[in-house]
Amino acid sequence: MDFRPRVYFGGGAGTVLDGGRVGFVSGTKVAGFLYRWKGRRLVLIVLPAKKNPAWSRLPRKKWVALTGDGLTASIWRRGDFIYAVVGNAPVTKMRELSRAITPKGEKF
Structure with missing residues (x-):
């Protein structure tokens, strides 16, 4: 893998990490990364911001939520990476x- 995404959450508070892949x-x-929460599947995708011009303009530490068709996407940038969690869970x-x-020191 030519990049090392940092994910600081392996589960907890009713959320379970089921696995991951490249x-x-x-x-x-x-x-x-695939998580499970209350029987629902939540997918976390991590990608390099530099290789994605559309997302590289997303301000660092800014969090955006998009909803549609019963799904919620939570998207944010941290450092050189874009993080997106998608699933049929509430925005909260x-x-x-x-x-x-x-990480705790980098909350948005």
């Missing part, structure tokens, strides 16, 4: 999980 999205290598749960993944 894959490609539009030719860019990404890391994927997605923000809580996003904060758990981010």
Whole structure:
């Protein structure tokens, strides 16, 4: 893997880390993590910001939530990486999980 994403959350508070893998999205290598919360699957994708011009403009430590078709996407940038958690959970749960993944000293 040509990058090392930092994920500081292995589970807790009713959320379980089920696994992870490396894959490609539009030719860019990404890391994927699968979580379970109340029987729902939540997917965390981590990708390098530099290789994704559309996302590289996202301000560091800014958190954005998008909803549609029963899914919520929680997206933020930390350092050189873009993090996105997607699942059919409420925005409040997605923000809580996003904060758990981010180190304590870097809260948004």
